[in-house]
Amino acid sequence: EAGVVQSPRYKIIEKKQPVAFWCNPISGHNTLYWYLQNLGQGPELLIRYENEEAVDDSQLPKDRFSAERLKGVDSTLKIQPAELGDSAVYLCASSPGAGKKAGELFFGEGSRLTVL
Amino acid sequence: QQQVKQSPQSLIVQKGGISIINCAYENTAFDYFPWYQQFPGKGPALLIAIRPDVSEKKEGRFTISFNKSAKQFSLHIMDSQPGDSATYFCAAVRSGSARQLTFGSGTQLTVLP
Structure with a gap:
């Protein structure tokens, strides 16, 4: 079974430029998450999708960040314009949905963003 | 608000030793760790x-x-091996409609050969 696939793995851009990250979750997983991970810290939730619906986006900086999950499968996270402080790893994760294993997330390898 | 506190930040253990990482939480509604x-x-x-x-x-x-x-x-790793060298995160979640994992800050474990 294929895992969560993210691209690009690495991205270097200059500040004020736009950037987009793509995520393909595990087949059949209804819940998709975007997390931000700064160096030496734990992941922090940006947005959570249940199928196509963004059910928790309270931590997403909506002035510059946007996300979408068309058809309830793949998802894209966009930053426009990027700032120096956005340099981090952007992790995508998916989970099968409701149930006892609510905390069992499957993470991709992440997209490392460097803003110069 | 840091709802899950993790310690230590880093840990160095000899091969074969026991690694211990501790976490504390605040929200009593958490039911999965x-x-x-x-x-x-x-x-x-x-x-x-x-x-x-x-x-x-x-x-x-x-x-x-x-x-x-x-x-x-807490997490205990018995007979620690160099291959266990990694960063470990504890987490907590309230299952049900919320389902938002709260992660600790992480512990970087190094197991010396």
Whole structure:
């Protein structure tokens, strides 16, 4: 079974430029998450999708960040314009949905963003 | 607000030794406590998890000890191996409609050969 696939793995851009990250979750997983991970810290939730619906986006900086999950499968996270402080790893994760294993997330390898 | 506090920040253990990582939580509504293991350049991967209705769970060399009254839980790695060198995150979640994992700040474990 294929895992969560993210691209690009690495991205270097200059500040004020736009950037987009793509995520393909595990087949059949209804819940998709975007997390931000700064160096030496734990992941922090940006947005959570249940199928196509963004059910928790309270931590997403909506002035510059946007996300979408068309058809309830793949998802894209966009930053426009990027700032120096956005340099981090952007992790995508998916989970099968409701149930006892609510905390069992499957993470991709992440997209490392460097803003110069 | 840091709802899950993790310590130590870094840990160095000799091969064959016991690694112990501690976490404390504040929200009594949490009812599922997973531990994730992350290697450099990889995403976190679920290692082991526990529910508060048991005080201990063991899977191979990995054991979670849970103290509900103290709102603390810990990960014990027995017979630590160099391949265990990674960053470990504790987490907590309230299952049900919320399902938002709260992660600790991580512990970087180094097991010396």
